[in-house]
Amino acid sequence: MQDGTFSSLGHLQETRRGNAYARDCPTRQLLDLIGDKWSVLILLLLGEEEVRFSRLKQRIDGISQKMLSQTLKSLERDGLVTRHAVATVPVTVSYRITPLGRELLGALQMMIDWAETRMPYVADAQREFDRRLSIADHREAL
Template sequence: MKAPNAYSADCPTRQILDRVGDKWAVLILLLLREDPMRFNRLRRTIEGISQKMLSQVLKSLERDGLVRRRAIATVPVTVEYSITPLGVTLAKAVDPLRDWAECHLKEVLAAQRRYDGQTKAAA
């Protein structure tokens, strides 16, 4: 069997990498790994995400088998989201990236300031 070409637009590997590269998806998975949450709690916790974007990302994560949606028979209906075992494996794979970001934040910010200063000086 031929190895997938991640550089091809229709490659399944690339589609999964796109999910990992989605900041909202990663933040949702990391939160749900802590506890199941209702939609509005997720929206309040993740600053900057719109209701529409949260809904879209949750549907994509559910479709990918990374998140489970559970409707609870209340009035109005309560919906709770939880991470699946497959989602946990992805969240664990993302942890080293988050650790790297936290460890190297000062260096990246310093590089951005240097770059921005050079760009202004050249203009």
């Protein structure tokens, strides 16, 4: 196997050039698609059912209308969701996950499951780290 490659489901894919991930690396491209704060949450909701824009806004705590719109456009451009508009007054717009998006959601499920079960341990580790840092800072101040 060539340096900088790995076998995935029987296919060789270039993932790295040297020690840095290349701009066109599939892993980096995937992280660009889902690495923001909102994409996975939107895909999760659309994985349940087709959802209207206003309902997505209500269900995702903290997302602005502008950010929701931008993220949906990006997911649509990437082929992960489709937009469906009905000519009503005002226009009714809903979104649904595509087969490609559902496939990605399936691949993400292991990470989602990990987050659901392991984030309390991460929070514990953060508190312990902060406690140790606070003690060290206190000692330095003396």
